[in-house]
Amino acid sequence: MQYVKKTLIALCVVAAPTTWAAGYPDKPVRLIVPYAVGGATDVIGRVVARYLGDALGQSVFVENRPGAGGSTGSLYASKQPADGYTLVMMVESSHAVNPNVYAKLAYDPVKDFTPISNIANVPGVMVVGFNSPYKTAQDVVEAARKAPGKLNYGSSGNGGYSHLSGALFGNTTGTQITHVPYKGLGPALNDLMANQVDVVFDNMPSSGSLIAGHKLRALAVSSPRRLASLPDVPTYAEVGLKPMNVMSWYGIGAPADLDPAVLKRLSEALKKTLQNPELVKTIEQQSAIVDFQTPQQFKDTVERSNKAWARLVQDIAFEKM
Numbered sequence: 001m002q003y004v005k006k007t008l009i010a011l012c013v014v015a016a017p018t019t020w021a022a023g024y025p026d027k028p029v030r031l032i033v034p035y036a037v038g039g040a041t042d043v044i045g046r047v048v049a050r051y052l053g054d055a056l057g058q059s060v061f062v063e064n065r066p067g068a069g070g071s072t073g074s075l076y077a078s079k080q081p082a083d084g085y086t087l088v089m090m091v092e093s094s095h096a097v098n099p100n101v102y103a104k105l106a107y108d109p110v111k112d113f114t115p116i117s118n119i120a121n122v123p124g125v126m127v128v129g130f131n132s133p134y135k136t137a138q139d140v141v142e143a144a145r146k147a148p149g150k151l152n153y154g155s156s157g158n159g160g161y162s163h164l165s166g167a168l169f170g171n172t173t174g175t176q177i178t179h180v181p182y183k184g185l186g187p188a189l190n191d192l193m194a195n196q197v198d199v200v201f202d203n204m205p206s207s208g209s210l211i212a213g214h215k216l217r218a219l220a221v222s223s224p225r226r227l228a229s230l231p232d233v234p235t236y237a238e239v240g241l242k243p244m245n246v247m248s249w250y251g252i253g254a255p256a257d258l259d260p261a262v263l264k265r266l267s268e269a270l271k272k273t274l275q276n277p278e279l280v281k282t283i284e285q286q287s288a289i290v291d292f293q294t295p296q297q298f299k300d301t302v303e304r305s306n307k308a309w310a311r312l313v314q315d316i317a318f319e320k321m
Contacts, residue, residue: 034073036184040203055269069160070094084262090253093161096305101159114258124222144175152178154188165201205286
């Protein structure tokens, strides 16, 4: 009899998560965006949250937690319960760049998270204020060569993608430009429009509307070919900056050890979300390319990207912070 009781208890323990997961989600889900409002991650996160909520049958609300180039929000998300009610934007900057530029990062980009799916691949863009004296990428290069250290560029924060892109620009052109870190790309772009900084190495989702509204001028983009929305803007490769001609990935994950049944539910919901014609149209309007991946495929993307950034950091002799 005692054996039977123990067996029943064990079965209940095993069955409990599955029973719990079957009702997921039964309340709103939050999506942590580890960057400020207005940046590329925020733009994509809000678009996905809207349609993912439809697929899940529950609202998905965005919570911005910027700081330290995406590290603050990412660390916070990694410490939350792995119950499917806290998701996080896992992007190249926070989950591949940061691990290779911070000497002591407080989270592991793979072990501390459950990768769910990539969302989109995004081209980068070099932007200046619309009234800037710099009309081409070559103008920026020449200005940087003429007065080392005088030219400055804004970024989302120390060690972030936009910071490293500026460092890569300096390394590629053999110039010295001064880094001005912000708490997110939104504030950096505001100062760019106000001519407080000279240039920003951004991604299209956050700069696209400002370029279209003639508040910023695009000088080069990191895409295989010129963008349909910016046919007169050359690629980085065309202007002799081939090492910068690489697109970035933007995905979604959750804290580590997410219940497999919940992971499956979220994966299926994201697949449905990324097939929504309205979402695809909205993402493409940001000059981004929708890219659904299975959890394993996305995990592979994160690991592969970390290796690539490790090589890049070594190549540009970047001193870890």
